[in-house]
Every structure is written in C-alpha cells, then in structure tokens.
C-alpha cells in the first residue's frame with residue numbers, strides 16, 4: 428500500500444492504495460463514485476471510461492500509481508439526476524439508455540470529444556465512440572444524442 432492523493436472531480440482524496448490497483452476500484456470502492464462500471468476489465472467495452480487530464484481512459488486498466496497530480500473526472504462531474512448537464516439531457520431526450528450500464532462511459536468519452544471539438548461531424552463522433560460498446564444496442568440513439576449537442580453547440584461545464 429502506498430499513500431496516494433487522487434484528484435477526482437476537483438477534490439483531493441488521500442488514499443492508501445496498491446499502486447497497481449485499477450483506478451476503477453478506487454473510484455467505486457473507496458470514493459463511492461459508482462457511475463463508471465466494470466464491464467470486461469480488459470479494455471474492450473468502455474463501461475469504465477473516465478477522463479484523466481481531459482483524455483478518456485479505461486479506468487479498469489489504469490493503475491492508481493502515476494495518477495498523482497492528474498485531474499480525474501467521472502460522470503458525476505457532468506450533473507446529477509436532479510440537474511443533468513447538457514450532454515446528459517441530450518441522452519435523456521434521445522432515450523439513449525436502455526439498461527444504462529454503458530452510459531457513464533459513453534458520456535465521458537463523448538464529453539472529451541465535445542470539449543476538444545464542439546462541433547464534430549457524425550463521422551467523427553462515430554469514429555471517436557467506436558471503442559465503447561452498448562450491448563443493448565442503443566448506439567444509434569447515443570450517436571443522435573451526441574450529434575444533437577454538437578449541432579446546438581451548448582457549453583460543456585468543466586469541473587475538476
């Protein structure tokens with residue numbers, strides 16, 4: 428175990444963790460941030476996607492050691508059930524969630540794209556989202572929701 432401070436959604440958390448432990452476990456088990464999900468544990472589904480220094484990463488494959496000083500953001504930074512952020516609202520409006528298991532990862536991967544490129548083409552959105560899978564098959568609605576935000580160009584809150 429090694430003392431490590433993780434900065435998550437703008438707040439520092441002093442943890443005592445095995446440096447090899449995946450970030451996903453720290454988020455869910457130690458910080459109670461349950462948005463990111465464990466799907467495959469192999470970097471093949473994207474359910475665990477969070478942002479590290481504005482880039483999407485598979486948190487199931489990202490060791491806690493080495494994250495000190497980096498800005499980690501999870502889906503909880505985008506909004507809440509009571510006050511969803513613009514991207515979350517677009518997913519709600521498009522009824523993009525079925526079981527919802529993939530959605531936190533989808534949102535974070537899309538968020539990274541929209542912060543970098545507020546008006547991506549549909550082809551760019553499709554290519555960017557290709558690493559994230561939805562086993563309920565709502566990909567078309569997910570793409571529609573992201574495209575809607577890309578068209579309207581709403582501001583994306585950045586926290587953390």
Ligand code: FES
Pocket residue numbers: 464465466467468469470471472473474475476485486487488
């Ligand atoms: S759980 Fe991380 S990519 Fe599937």
Ligand code: FES
Pocket residue numbers: 523524525526527528529530560561562563564565
């Ligand atoms: S909504 Fe069920 S896995 Fe995507």
